[in-house]
């Protein structure tokens with residue numbers, strides 16, 4: 001087994017190779033505005049580090065969000081395109097599940113909350129019973145509106161760090177890691193568990209506004 | 221012809237997910253998935269709606285294009301993609317897909333300019349472009365006059381709209397007349413039954429002191445809207461067909477007049493018209509009339525190649541390969557305001573960790589020139 005895992009749903013551009021037993025190579029960069037530029041060079045780097053080529057991959061793991069849309073789509077379209085060329089399956093996982101799994105590796109047992117930055121003063125979040133067990137579907141909310149629901153348990157992720165008044169006890173990893181996502185996927189594959197389709201979890205409807213001077217792209 | 225470059229092109233700058241396959245100047249496939257219906261109720265293109273649709277359509281459209289072309293992805297000589305200008309989020313889906321596709325196949329990647337692609341597509345219809353070519357690009361996003369001595373390296377803007385794009389004016393007038401979105405096709409159809417001389421709408425920027433090659437459609441749009449409003453306020457019925465015909469005539473009159481003048485001033489005997497508005501039947505017929513009178517050869521591709529599509533990107537990509545232009549790097553950015561003077565985005569790194577044989581870094585950095593002659597040119 002050779003899994004290539006990518007996740008661009010958060011400010012992190014993260015890529016990892018996993019052989020079913022352990023992580024062979026990983027690349028983690030945090031740059032919310034350059035997902036499109038950084039992803040393929042990261043893939044190239046982890047493959048070179050492991051001394052492998054892309055056609056050795058037997059499956060692709062992708063974080064499907066939730067995440068701010070523009071960056072999220074970079075990982076998803078890359079995963080789907082690789083899968084189409086290589087003829088291998090794509091295994092979608094909730095991005096928050098990757099962070100929860102990494103929190104477990106960092107020694108947090110649960111229950112806890114995972115929260116990522118949804119911008120516009122909101123967070124994407126979910127409650128976890130333990131690092132492998134999410135309670136319900138991920139949601140997007142204003143931190144103040146969920147204060148009661150997340151009170152009394154530690155929180156994980158950059159979204160929690162942004163709102164200390166709601167998440168006073170933040171622990172574990174700040175950013176998503178494809179290495180954790182790949183490890184979780186390897187575990188789930190071995191257990192015969194299901195995956196999500198490689199389609200985005202937007203959790204918000206598109207802003208249905210036509211910008212002024214739409215489509216005007218010529219230099220003036 | 222088998223030794224001509226086989227290139228797949230991906231276009232996602234606006235609301236069409238286009239994937240085309242060409243061999244040299246021969247069109248093999250032109251697959252399109254459009255999200256235009258999803259935008260119709262908003263009266264214009266909604267960027268987030270377009271980006272979501274691109275993501276859904278991307279891989280199926282690539283596969284449809286390859287099937288239609290009857291070629292194997294392994295035989296491609298390169299992957300071309302619109303790097304800009306366009307909607308940032310929409311471009312990002314296309315460039316990401318193109319990179320993944322090129323990387324997985326071990327093929328060179330060519331990030332190309334959307335506007336240059338609109339010109340180059342005519343090679344698929346009428347053979348190699350004459351050098352130089354004068355091009356009038358008119359669509360919902362652009363209205364410009366471009367002089368292209370070499371479509372892969374030297375495209376010079378002579379003039380552009382100072383406010384609305386021509387296609388945008390069609391959309392806005394259609395909205396005032398309650399004809400729906402997009403406005404171009406319905407106005408074209410109704411205008412055929414109307415009198416283009418019924419109302420004398422203003423011709424923007426055609427005074428003797430006005431810039432010779434720039435366009436303005438904002439004043440026309442306002443004049444038409446006011447005229448309609450006055451009719452409605454007077455309780456009279458609006459003669460929709462005459463308004464459509466007279467408005468359309470004002471637009472195409474200015475467009476063709478300025479394009480012919482540019483040809484004459486620059487001594488160019490070929491005029492190419494592209495972009496979605498080039499599908500307009502009156503623009504095509506008036507351009508033909510005026511080109512014939514001026515001894516200029518008119519080249520307008522069939523309507524399906526005038527609107528945004530992947531074949532135009534593949535056409536320019538094939539020309540890049542044929543002329544040995546350097547490929548783009550893997551960190552190619554989608555640039556929503558890529559200048560028209562950059563027909564493509566060549567890579568800057570000469571040495572790659574090039575163990576899977578993609579053809580990068582075989583060219584030189586700056587083989588195209590940015591200095592433009594000073595007269596009539598924008599920087």
Ligand SMILES: [Zn+2]
Nearest residue numbers: 338359495528
């Ligand atoms: Zn266009």
